[in-house]
Amino acid sequence: MNHKYIVTLTDEEREMLQELIAKGRTQGYRIKHAQILLKLDEIPENREWTYDKIREAYHATPHTICQIAKRFVTDGVEAALGRKEQVNRHKKVDGRVEAHIIAIACSEAPEGRERWTLQLIADELVRLGVVESISDTAVMDTLKKNELKPWQKKEWCIPKPGAEFVARMEDVLDVYQQPYDPLRPVVCLDETNRQLVEKQRIPAKPGSVEREDYEYRRCGVVDLFVAFEPLACKRVVKLTHTRTAVDFAHFLHELVDVHYSHCEKIVLVMDNLNIHSIASLYKAFEPAQARRIIQRLEIHYTPIHASWLNMAEIEIGILSRQCLSQALSSFETMQRQVNAWAMYRNSVCSTVRWRFSSDDARCKLRKLYLIIL
Template sequence: MKPWLKEQWCIAPKANADFVAAMEDVLAVYQRPYDERRPQICLDETSKQLKADTCERLPLKPGESERFDYEYERHGVCNLFLACEPLAGKRMVQVTQRRTKQDWAQFVRDLVDIHYPQAERIVLVMDNLNTHVIGSLYEAFPPAEARRLVERLEIHYTPKYGSWLNMAEIELAVLMHHGISQRLADQEDVRRQVDAWQTRRNQKAIKVDWRFTTADARIKLKHLYPSVEVSLGE
């Protein structure tokens, strides 16, 4: 079963106008053609548990897999912010100790000023986590700076229980399974592996072939749409 179908089971079976409204808004964004002046960026974050070996690993031998002890020491967790531009095959990852409002705000400012300084507006798709709000920019920066950043953003939120609509989740899944699936002891280890992964993936300009459209949603998720009775009058 596809991951987004698994999450779909969490959605209340009754009609949900707020869900379909937010879903169709995001799907409409995904139908827009590529425009370097208004790049479409999907943003999400996840955590990585830090684990250190308790004993030295055995040296590798030809034809054998790496062997290490199952026991490990917990060294806490770190956070990973990931933003991707599916139409351009580009992704940006930042490893942080936490994921507070200030951390999110700093990541957004880096998107605006470092990664997309020439963009008129960044079309930003993300879930409605309580840190993903305009107010976070005002908590992190002076009012004039926060407003400058706000005016460079066009924000679209995925619906509640609809984070599968965020293409950044696809990139995070690839990162977690193919980039940093191994045991890593500290934040610097994670950062080195993340940098290597995103460099390889960006060099190949790997894009996301998103095919789920509003037309599909109105058929496959028909039960979520409210039933509207239209009165034709006399």
């Protein structure tokens, strides 16, 4: 260890340090530094306290001990008791640079790039002459500090505000507030589709995780019609090979004559997909049959770009995460998996508890209402 700086305390300094330790009314590191100074002062006269023993006794690194001795010799006892002020001489992100980083991150990405990256922002700062050089780490710290992530984006249904949007939204929200009536059930309807794929996989075993080949073979597409009755904790899922107006009509026929045959009317909530029309029934059935089915339905359409108002969308999201995220290679396999999922959800009475009302919408979505006032 470097013994270049020799600590020699005066009687007054030694007494002051001992009093500081005895009172203990200061920061812990100052007491520790005082104890180290006293031991360093004893080294020339008492070889029992070596640098190694000081390090072990006070859990201090050799560098810390040397720095305490250096600050005592060069700046005095108070400097040795304190800590060296940390000065980042290489700091380049001041308020001006930070403002430029935020402005760049919130602007359009350059031609040929989808979004800003850390290195692109750093290069742009240099090109604009804001700094001579800057690391992408410094850019990242600034973005993190201001909670900016220009490389991320979220897909969202952006509403088209207006009287039509507000009217349909409040209509659906009022439907959701109706008390449960087994003769007039509120049923939400929607559909999705999934690709059938065949993958080679090796099951997990002790000491090895499950492995799946990155190559796969397409085996077709399956469409799923989902009807969800939240107040009765009931869902019906039908798989088809296509998603046409005729498929939709047959699903409505199944709901009316099989699953809800005892009901006077089905209060149906669904979106504005082109096949979601009563005209689809006339494409699949004779006029008298189509009219009979229509008279059993009370249809409420969600606004355009407002899929969040359809509780069947929530149920489809759960179905996707819990059942459809696995690789399924045949229509029959998916049918068994989906039926088992729906049977379990129905048996445990899983549902969605909707709490958003028209009054809430007028408060939290008041910007949509201001447009029509």
